[in-house]
Amino acid sequence: MLNDLLELYRWTIPAGILFAGLLSLLGTQLAARDRAMQTVCVSQGAMLGVLLALGLSQTLTHDDPSSHTFPTLLSFLLALISFGFTNFLVDHSSGSKNAIFAAVFALLLSLGYLISAVFPALESHMAQVYFGDLATLSEFDSKLTLALAAFGLASFAFLWKPITDQSFELAIFGRNASRHRLNVKVSLFNFFTLATLCFSVQFLGFLFTISCLFLPTTILTFSGQKTLASHLSSSLLVAMMGALTGFIASLQNTRLPTVPSIVICITFFGLLVVPATGGLRSFLPRTRQEG
Amino acid sequence: MQHSPSQLVSARDLTTVTHDGRILSQHLTFQVNTSEILLVSGPNGVGKSTLLRVLLGYQKPLRGSVSIQVPHQRVGYLPQLQNTDFHLPLTLRDILDTATHHAIDDQEILDCELLSQEHLNLSWKTASGGERKRTLITRILLQDPDLLVLDEPMNHLDPSSRFQVAKALEHFVTRPSKRGTGRSVIIISHEKSLGHLIDSVSLRKLILQSPQSPSLEELTDVE
Numbered sequence: 001m002l003n004d005l006l007e008l009y010r011w012t013i014p015a016g017i018l019f020a021g022l023l024s025l026l027g028t029q030l031a032a033r034d035r036a037m038q039t040v041c042v043s044q045g046a047m048l049g050v051l052l053a054l055g056l057s058q059t060l061t062h063d064d065p066s067s068h069t070f071p072t073l074l075s076f077l078l079a080l081i082s083f084g085f086t087n088f089l090v091d092h093s094s095g096s097k098n099a100i101f102a103a104v105f106a107l108l109l110s111l112g113y114l115i116s117a118v119f120p121a122l123e124s125h126m127a128q129v130y131f132g133d134l135a136t137l138s139e140f141d142s143k144l145t146l147a148l149a150a151f152g153l154a155s156f157a158f159l160w161k162p163i164t165d166q167s168f169e170l171a172i173f174g175r176n177a178s179r180h181r182l183n184v185k186v187s188l189f190n191f192f193t194l195a196t197l198c199f200s201v202q203f204l205g206f207l208f209t210i211s212c213l214f215l216p217t218t219i220l221t222f223s224g225q226k227t228l229a230s231h232l233s234s235s236l237l238v239a240m241m242g243a244l245t246g247f248i249a250s251l252q253n254t255r256l257p258t259v260p261s262i263v264i265c266i267t268f269f270g271l272l273v274v275p276a277t278g279g280l281r282s283f284l285p286r287t288r289q290e291g
Numbered sequence: 292m293q294h295s296p297s298q299l300v301s302a303r304d305l306t307t308v309t310h311d312g313r314i315l316s317q318h319l320t321f322q323v324n325t326s327e328i329l330l331v332s333g334p335n336g337v338g339k340s341t342l343l344r345v346l347l348g349y350q351k352p353l354r355g356s357v358s359i360q361v362p363h364q365r366v367g368y369l370p371q372l373q374n375t376d377f378h379l380p381l382t383l384r385d386i387l388d389t390a391t392h393h394a395i396d397d398q399e400i401l402d403c404e405l406l407s408q409e410h411l412n413l414s415w416k417t418a419s420g421g422e423r424k425r426t427l428i429t430r431i432l433l434q435d436p437d438l439l440v441l442d443e444p445m446n447h448l449d450p451s452s453r454f455q456v457a458k459a460l461e462h463f464v465t466r467p468s469k470r471g472t473g474r475s476v477i478i479i480s481h482e483k484s485l486g487h488l489i490d491s492v493s494l495r496k497l498i499l500q501s502p503q504s505p506s507l508e509e510l511t512d513v514e
Contacts, residue, residue, distance in 0.1 A: 032378040114314075117345075142458070165389040171377050177368030178347075221378065226414050246317040 005251045009135065011142035016134045017243045019204060020212045020262070024239030025156045026196060027213030028232060029189075032167040036214055037101035038086050042194065044210055045082025045110040047129050049075030051112055055119030068141075068202070075198040082108065083194060091231040091283035132205015132259045134247060141203055155192070163189060164228060204259075211263040212239050219270030219271060224278030234273055242266030297361060299438050299475050300324050300329075300346060305355035307341050315341050316499050323438075325473025326464050328492060330485055333499035339479045340371065342434045342444055342499070345407070346477065347440060354384075359438070367436030369427055371443055377415055383426045384411040390430045404459045404469035428456060435469050439476045445485070457488035464492050 006013070030039050053071035086104055090097045116126045128136070137145065156163070166185055169177045200209040216235040225231050246262030300323040307315045315338025323329045331339050344350040346357055347368060359366070387400055400406055405425040413422060424447050431439065439460070445453050460476050468474055478485075486494060 034378075080487040155367060162392075164381075164385075167379070168377060168381070168389065172374055173370045173374055173473060174373035176373060178368045178370070217378070221380075225380050226382060227381055227414075228381050228389070231380050 014138050015142040015145035017240045020239040020243035021236045022149045022152040023212035024216045024235040028165045028217040037098045041101045041105045042082045046075040046079040046198045048112050049078035050202045051115045130206050134258050208259045215266045223274045238269045241269045259280045301358045306353040308353045326387045328476040328494045330496045331479045337499040361437045365437040367431035367439045369441045381415045403432045421452045443480045445480050
């Protein structure tokens with residue numbers, strides 16, 4: 001029985017594993033740039049685009065709802081608008097940027113619910129886009145996901161040093177950071193991030209995307225790891241192991257939903273790493289040297 | 292190898308303003324030549340950091356012009372820190388290693404004369420303010436810039452570290468870059484004794500006191 005399922009999902013399982021790994025690496029950099037809340041916001045914008053496109057396609061043009069082109073374009077457009085709008089607000093406000101992101105997220109969430117009310121046929125799609133289900137990916141979608149994940153991971157393998165340097169400069173110097181040094185590189189990173197988020201939200205779901213982005217890196221900050229390489233490799237491993245075991249657990253027990261099972265497994269593997277690397281010490285009072 | 296001095300930065304009749312239009316400095320004219328250090332000093336709020344942003348092209352002057360004879364990618368800029376926390380665990384070696392296009396060896400780091408071998412495995416999170424500042428200066432030196440622009444690099448440094456930084460800057464301007472070009476430094480500092488620390492290269496001091504009275508003095512001549 002399990003062998004049949006493994007054969008059935010021979011493309012989907014590696015696609016899910018590799019994409020979880022890619023998202024975990026991307027998440028380390030977004031968290032380092034203090035952009036986690038903005039990412040949640042932008043992902044919600046991408047989700048809104050997918051829902052709007054599906055609703056318009058089904059209701060107005062009667063296009064094939066399985067076509068990905070229109071949802072992909074509209075999700076990218078709305079993610080881009082969400083990204084630009086939140087950046088604009090942050091740049092022109094002296095208040096808390098996380099409060100701005102939370103407010104925009106609430107607005108986008110409401111708009112998503114409104115769209116699903118206007119297009120009643122979207123209710124099942126809304127749950128699908130929110131919680132995702134790797135098991136419903138077609139073979140073509142799985143191969144596409146696998147190819148993009150492989151490309152993304154290869155890009156990270158070549159560029160992890162300059163990307164981390166960007167993150168460091170942005171985090172430490174903030175608005176004072178060297179613009180000549182960063183402008184083009186940051187724009188490329190932002191484009192790559194937006195494209196990955198839109199694809200991930202559309203094909204793998206909002207919950208899978210946000211969990212793989214931020215669960216591994218957040219849990220591992222409590223570990224005793226001291227080097228960048230160990231944090232990045234552990235994040236990758238925890239996300240990929242979690243995706244593999246969560247998927248197989250949901251195949252073995254059909255009552256277990258795929259993505260929540262993956263999320264629980266990522267958390268489990270992350271929590272295994274913390275004591276294994278002496279991370280429990282981080283809960284003890286720390287002394288800092290100054291001066 | 293001694294280079295004949297050539298002008299790297301030139302400012303003419305410069306007037307700088309805050310974002311809300313308050314005039315900070317007026318009619319500033321100066322130049323920075325290779326093999327020399329320009330120290331910009333003055334009280335808080337007089338527009339020292341704004342002047343650096345104008346020189347770097349990040350902010351437009353109200354009047355006047357700036358000319359920098361160095362490509363932007365060869366300008367090393369150390370702004371003031373806005374935050375010291377970083378999500379990822381980094382050793383000081385990680386920070387230096389990710390900042391350069393090539394793989395750096397420890398000797399290259401040690402040659403910058405600001406960090407020792409023991410510093411390299413320290414975590415950024417637990418390093419002291421002075422160790423962090425010296426790491427950030429080393430990070431820029433390793434990028435081999437022609438022009439180094441430093442905003443308050445002496446903050447959080449003890450006297451011994453200030454001396455180390457001053458000597459590292461002296462060595463920076465006296466040695467040519469890997470491309471064989473001459474180099475110079477613009478530095479903002481409240482450090483009144485910097486003139487005593489830098490004694491073997493040309494150090495000029497631009498004192499910003501009020502919009503009406505900027506002055507430029509030469510403290511040390513090239514030997």
